[in-house]
Amino acid sequence: MTDAKMLADKTMSENKNTLTNAVHELLRRAIIEQALKPGMRLPEDTVGEQFGVSRTIVRHALVRLENEGLVITRRNRGAFVAEPSKEEAQHVFEVRRCLENEVIRLLCQRIPDSGYDRLEAHVRSEENVKGKDGPVSIRLAGEFHILLAELTGNEVLARYVSEIVLRCSLIMSLYARNHSSDCAVDEHSQIIAAIRAGDAERAIDIMDHHLGAVAGRAELSPRPDSIQSILSHYGKELAH
Amino acid sequence: MTDAKMLADKTMSENKNTLTNAVHELLRRAIIEQALKPGMRLPEDTVGEQFGVSRTIVRHALVRLENEGLVITRRNRGAFVAEPSKEEAQHVFEVRRCLENEVIRLLCQRIPDSGYDRLEAHVRSEENVKGKDGPVSIRLAGEFHILLAELTGNEVLARYVSEIVLRCSLIMSLYARNHSSDCAVDEHSQIIAAIRAGDAERAIDIMDHHLGAVAGRAELSPRPDSIQSILSHYGKELAH
DNA sequence: TGCAAGCAAATTGTATCCAATTGACGAAAA
DNA sequence: TTTTCGTCAATTGGATACAATTTGCTTGCA
Known part of the structure; x- marks a missing residue:
């Protein structure tokens, strides 16, 4: 109730559609940070009364989330947090690599003047949570790539990268063994260095390797601790 | 009224959310085919009573269209058919080239067995309307690229390409002088040939050139006959 | 005549209400 | 015991009603 309203007030100035946007943002973060796990149901009125808004708002937010690939809806059944199949996961990573290579090339x-400062500041904030395994680090890792895309100045590209990185975060939460990959932060620094050197070839190589490593971790079997997501996989078959 | 219902029945079997999807599809086509011109207002209840549905449906459809970049909404002001600036247009084309090169590479x-048949069938249908300048040819030209993307089997990629091609169609309708570009159809054939030869290098070159030509036509000044879109550009500044 | 304040019309933002569909549980028959 | 059919609860699909905001116009004043 107050949650949504407060976030609404905060984003009101810079955005519009306050309530819908707020719920949208809230749900997105909850999904990325695994508060809402893949396969989990999202009944409109439950979510609505949780945030103190009407179903109408939740509904709009869910429509957007579906467009972003973070939830799926089944007719007259409701919305669920998406459970990307491995095939879909690979597709997502394929597109991601394609887009991010373009980002690097651009x-x-x-690159704007403030670019390196912002990138390095971000890496520092990543290092601050390096020890802790968990949702925060996975979110920050994604935001690094989103920041890269935004620095290109191409808003269309940035929007797509942002979307696809979020989907990757969801995929990682499903399949990856450990998100707290110290190497990732290190590779981020390497990417910055390569861009600074203006060596597009090498920067792309590093990014390819970086994403390959990320995708590689996702290639493994589902995480051992997310029993319910495994069960829901089977359940998806049983319950039609 | 009947329009939406009929299309709803048609798409009901293969999709879901019948009415919303129907209105969404209807509006999208109307925009691409320039029945609804850039800058035109889309009041919810007007559109709703036109199709015989409630504002709720229209609203959902508009949310989706905004996500796709085909309409923009301004808080408490309503929805408008998007009028991409030249800068945005260039961004869109940049992303498009990136994505389509990936399509070609894949x-x-x-390529599936039926691929060439479907592509050639499409080119034939393009040739059928070659003479006529107009919305149909612009739509078909776009659908060729969408078909290419679908043949990759990567649904995520196909969805993005589809979205971006539609935006390009809108851009072309704003800026391009003549859509009926005989060369385009010819280049489509060349692309097929290059893929058939398995010559990725050459295929990408042709595609680059093809998109470059498309973008080049869009680089020109707005079409002389779309006075209102020019005025609305200025109007965008005047009306706050 | 020009400007400002205020009022009215239109349109969106949000909530609530009714209908339709789906899935589950249970009972009855094979 | 298993399968099938029917009823019921739960949830979404869609429409309508109300509130808030914006816009444009009118009116009053300098």
Whole structure:
């Protein structure tokens, strides 16, 4: 109730559609940070009364989340947190690599003055939570890539990268063994260095390797601790 | 009224959310085919009573269209058919080239058996309307690229390409001088040939050139006959 | 005549209400 | 015991009603 209203007030100035946006944002974060686990149901009125808004609002937010691939809806059945199949996961990673390579290519051509500062600041904040395994680090890792995309100045590209990175975060939470990959933070620094050197070739190589490693971790079997997501996988078959 | 209901029945079997989907599809086509011109207002209840559905449905459809970049909404002001600026247009084309190059790369690796048949059938249908300048040819030209993306089997990629091609269609309708570009159809054939030869390098070159030509036509000044879109550009500044 | 304040019309933002569909449970028959 | 059919609860699909905000116009005043 107050949650949504407060976030609404905060985002009101910079955005619009306050309540819908607020719920949308709230749900998205909850999904990425695994508060809402893949396969979990999202009944409209439950979510609505949780946030103190009407179903109408939740409904709109769910429509958006479905467009973003973070939830799926089944007719007259409701919305669920998406459980990307391994095939879909691979597709997502394929597109991600394609888009991020373009990001790198563009950044090597031109990067705003404040770019390096912002990137390095972000890496520092990543290092601060390096020890802790968990949702925060996975979110920050994603935001690094989103920041890269935003620095290109191409808003369309940035929006797609943002979307696809979020989907990757969801996928990682399903399949990856450990998100707290110290190497990832290190690789982020390497990427910055390569861009700074203007060496597009090498930067893309690093990014490819970086994403490959990320995708590689996702190639493994589902995480041992997310029993329910495994069960819901089977359940998806049983319950039609 | 009957329009939406009929299309709803048609798409009901293969999709879900019948009415919303129907209105969404209807509006999208109307925009691409320039029945609804850029800058035009889309009041919820007007559209709703036109199709015989309630504002709720229209609203959902508009939310989706906004996500797709085909309409923009301003708080308490309503929805408008998007009028991409030239800068945004360039961004869109940039992303499009990136994605379509990936499509080509994938198709050169693997293409389903029925692929060539479907592509050639499409080119034939393009040739059928070659003479006529107008919305149909612009739509078909876009659908060729969407078909290419679908043949990759990567649904995520196909969805993004589809979205971006539609935006390009809108952009072309705003800026391009003549859509009936005989060369385009010819280049489509060349692309098929290059893929068939498995020559990824050459196929990408052709595609690059093809998209470059498309983007080039869009680089020109707004079409002379779309006075209102020019005025609305200025109006965008005047009306706050 | 020009500007400002205020009022009215229109349109969106949100909530609530009714109908339709689905899934589950249970009972009855094979 | 198993399978099938029917009823019921739960949840979404869609429409309508109400509130809030914006816009444009009118009116009054300098």
